[in-house]
Amino acid sequence: MSVLTYTGQKPWRAKIVPFQSTLNFRSVLVASVIALSSVSSWAARDFTPQAGTWVISSEVDGKPGRGLAIDVQGNTFFMQVFGYEKNGDATFYTATGQMEGHSVTAPLKRYQGGRSFGGAARDAVEDGSPGSVTVSFDNGLQGAVQFPGEAKAAIERFQMKSAEFETRYTETGMRRVFLVGTFDAETQHHFFSELSIGNSDVAGEGIVMILRTEAHANRQRLSCEKLTGRDAYSCKSNESTGAVREVQLNVANTDVYGTVDLLKDEVLHRLSMHGIAVSGGGGVTITGCGLERDVYVADINNCKQVSTPSSGTWVIEDELSGKPGRGFAIDVQNGMVLAQVFNYLPSGEPTFHMGSGTYQYIEPSFPLYRYAGGRWFGGPPASAHMAEFPGDFHIRFSENEVQKGFDAARLVGIAHIPGEAPKRMVRMALESGAVSAQGLLGQWWLRFQSNTGVQREARLVNLTTVDGDQVLSDDGAVGCVRPNASKPQRVQCTWQHGGVDMKAYFHQETNNRSYNALQMRDRHGNLMGLGSVPLN
Numbered sequence: 001m002s003v004l005t006y007t008g009q010k011p012w013r014a015k016i017v018p019f020q021s022t023l024n025f026r027s028v029l030v031a032s033v034i035a036l037s038s039v040s041s042w043a044a045r046d047f048t049p050q051a052g053t054w055v056i057s058s059e060v061d062g063k064p065g066r067g068l069a070i071d072v073q074g075n076t077f078f079m080q081v082f083g084y085e086k087n088g089d090a091t092f093y094t095a096t097g098q099m100e101g102h103s104v105t106a107p108l109k110r111y112q113g114g115r116s117f118g119g120a121a122r123d124a125v126e127d128g129s130p131g132s133v134t135v136s137f138d139n140g141l142q143g144a145v146q147f148p149g150e151a152k153a154a155i156e157r158f159q160m161k162s163a164e165f166e167t168r169y170t171e172t173g174m175r176r177v178f179l180v181g182t183f184d185a186e187t188q189h190h191f192f193s194e195l196s197i198g199n200s201d202v203a204g205e206g207i208v209m210i211l212r213t214e215a216h217a218n219r220q221r222l223s224c225e226k227l228t229g230r231d232a233y234s235c236k237s238n239e240s241t242g243a244v245r246e247v248q249l250n251v252a253n254t255d256v257y258g259t260v261d262l263l264k265d266e267v268l269h270r271l272s273m274h275g276i277a278v279s280g281g282g283g284v285t286i287t288g289c290g291l292e293r294d295v296y297v298a299d300i301n302n303c304k305q306v307s308t309p310s311s312g313t314w315v316i317e318d319e320l321s322g323k324p325g326r327g328f329a330i331d332v333q334n335g336m337v338l339a340q341v342f343n344y345l346p347s348g349e350p351t352f353h354m355g356s357g358t359y360q361y362i363e364p365s366f367p368l369y370r371y372a373g374g375r376w377f378g379g380p381p382a383s384a385h386m387a388e389f390p391g392d393f394h395i396r397f398s399e400n401e402v403q404k405g406f407d408a409a410r411l412v413g414i415a416h417i418p419g420e421a422p423k424r425m426v427r428m429a430l431e432s433g434a435v436s437a438q439g440l441l442g443q444w445w446l447r448f449q450s451n452t453g454v455q456r457e458a459r460l461v462n463l464t465t466v467d468g469d470q471v472l473s474d475d476g477a478v479g480c481v482r483p484n485a486s487k488p489q490r491v492q493c494t495w496q497h498g499g500v501d502m503k504a505y506f507h508q509e510t511n512n513r514s515y516n517a518l519q520m521r522d523r524h525g526n527l528m529g530l531g532s533v534p535l536n
Contacts, residue, residue: 044524045102046187047140047531048072050255051312052331053158053338056145063383064354064371068145068155069329069340070135071312074522076430077104078313079135080329080342082352084374084384090351092342094327095133103136108148111324114344117353117390118419124324124344130377140530141252149378158331158338159253161231162358165335168293173201174282176294178256179518180211180275181445181460187527190262190271192445192458192518197224197233197249198282209235213243213262215457220244231334232258232535248535251277253333254296254308254513257530274529278515297515299507308332308359309397309413310427310513316415317424328415328425330395337364339393341417355393363396368418391418395425427509431523435488437471439508440480441523447516448495448502455500460520461493491517 054068069080081093097106107129114124131148135155138144146152169176175198182190195211202208207224220242224235231251237244245268246261254277262269280294296308314328329340337359342352357366367389374384394416413425433439440463449456462474470481480493493504506517519528 044521045099045526045531047137048522048526048528049137049143050140050157050253050530051310052253052333053311053329053340054143054155055158057154057156059375059381061383064385065374065383067158067340068135069313069331071428071430072099073430073434074526075099075524077106077135078428078430079106079133080313080327080340081108081133082340082342082354084372084376084382086376086379088373089349090371090374090384090387092350092352093130094342095135102138103134105132105134107132111350112344113348114325114350115319116344116346117417119344119346121319123321124350126324127350139533140255141533147377157252160333160336160338160356162335164358164360168335169280170199171282172199174198174280176251176280177278178275179278179445179515180256180273181518181520182260182262182271182273183520184269184271189460189520190264190269192460194278195249195275197235207233209233209247209249211244211247217243222247224249247273249273250533250535252530252533253277253311255530257533258535274520274527275518276513297507297513299505299515307397310509313428313430314413314425315428317412317426320426327428330413330425332359335359337366337395339366339368339395341368341393353390353393363394365392365394367391368393393417435482435508437466437469437480437482438523440471440491441466442519442525443521445518445520446478446493446495446504446506448493448497448504450500450502455497455502457497457502459495461495 049070049072051071054070056066059065066083071078075098077097077099079095083091085091093108093110095106095108097104108131109129110127111124112127113122115122134146136144141157143155144152145155175196178195180195181192184190191213193211193213195209197207197209200206200208207226209222209224210219212219220237220239222235222237222244224233226233233249235247235249243263244260245263248258249256250258256275256277258273260271260273262271277296279296294308309330309332311331311333314330316326319325327342331338335358336356338356340352340354345351351370353368353370355366355368357364368391369386370388371384372387373382375382396414414422415425416422442463444461444463445458446461447458461478463471463480464474465472470479472479478493478495480491482488482490483492484490489507489509491506491508495502504516506514508514521527
């Protein structure tokens with residue numbers, strides 16, 4: 001029997017005993033085989049770059065231009081670059097490779113002959129390379145890029161927010177919910193918490209944060225001040241007995257980061273914090289249905305919820321042939337959606353279309369545009385202009401409306417592309433085994449409860465060894481499986497605790513967002529958060 005072990009010790013490295021050392025990376029855009037000689041030769045990162053649209057900082061001027069759609073899953077890096085030819089035509093390139101530490105160098109590839117809007121299905125072919133690109137990251141939101149013929153330039157995660165979202169959670173009784181884990185400078189973990197922040201319905205109380213540091217501890221309430229012009233909060237405890245004295249919370253799309261000042265054994269400890277957004281809303285109806293305006297995870301049961309998909313690379317499901325073709329970069333954040341479509345003209349030349357709009361009530365619709373006249377590799381700075389409007393792009397995400405063509409087992413999208421019938425879209429997994437036992441390797445906070453529901457406890461679990469169809473913790477006390485082969489995103493974990501059979505259930509979509517689990521490290525030992533992002 002093949003067994004894959006995960007040491008769980010510093011430096012955090014995977015060891016394969018025995019296991020296939022190459023992965024067939026099948027992409028709708030890139031048909032290639034990436035050799036993974038030994039992941040133990042790479043140093044684990046202390047952050048994970050946020051998937052979505054990135055921009056060159058010096059080129060952000062409010063006009064159309066170049067951009068990067070970056071997706072990092074584990075150590076696998078995938079990037080779609082939208083840019084221009086010397087004659088001004090819009091084009092795109094892809095780059096894929098394995099991260100070594102905080103950076104990657106990979107050849108840029110151009111393609112030709114793929115499918116156009118409304119055209120017949122056809123595969124593209126590789127059409128040369130302008131050279132290699134080097135991308136490095138300082139943290140999950142900042143980094144640098146060097147294109148062929150150009151100097152190294154700073155890049156940053158593109159951020160957007162609708163005017164309505166700016167005030168969405170300032171209403172009385174509204175709140176947002178996050179899952180957070182805390183750790184010290186030696187990455188020793190301290191506590192896990194479901195944390196909420198919002199405008200209290202208690203008169204005069206203002207913005208309040210609620211959290212707890214242990215399963216059986218009382219909830220703490222902290223008074224908060226929203227920092228001007230930012231989705232960030234400074235919160236302080238008014239309770240003399242509370243363990244948490246102060247919290248600095250920053251929200252970056254679906255990630256949160258910051259610091260926690262924790263009083264423990266009469267010593268004040270400053271801890272780092274990383275976590276994910278779970279949902280946002282307030283109150284319940286008379287039927288018990290939550291009034292969630294936003295749902296960021298796949299395992300919350302709710303009525304008419306607005307599901308926010310993970311930003312990154314999406315593909316048309318029936319175009320996954322292992323050959324180059326079309327691709328989509330979907331970026332949903334803070335009440336807005338931005339889509340880049342990497343496709344082809346009827347002539348077969350590569351191009352891209354882009355559009356954006358507000359994201360509300362599950363199904364946004366917005367115009368797509370093709371641009372021309374922007375900067376080419378090595379060329380002088382130049383802004384682009386609109387060249388074509390082929391039509392509107394409609395997209396819908398939901399996981400609980402089977403009767404409308406959605407599969408309740410996974411988060412899918414239905415895309416209405418100009419000139420074509422609706423098509424199913426799925427989030428692209430870049431690493432093999434994403435929905436196998438291997439995909440569960442790493443470090444997780446899991447929320448367990450007994451069969452009676454009386455006992456509840458969050459436990460930090462190092463899932464280190466794949467044995468058959470299950471993955472086991474380093475101490476052998478926890479085992480996790482995917483119990484339903486037809487719904488592999490669903491995971492069940494069992495923990496024998498003091499003679500009591502405790503279970504945890506969660507839903508694992510690509511990028512690992514769940515209401516019942518928080519992944520702290522991936523299978524390679526990389527921290528899942530944004531790392532040391534400047535708090536100011």
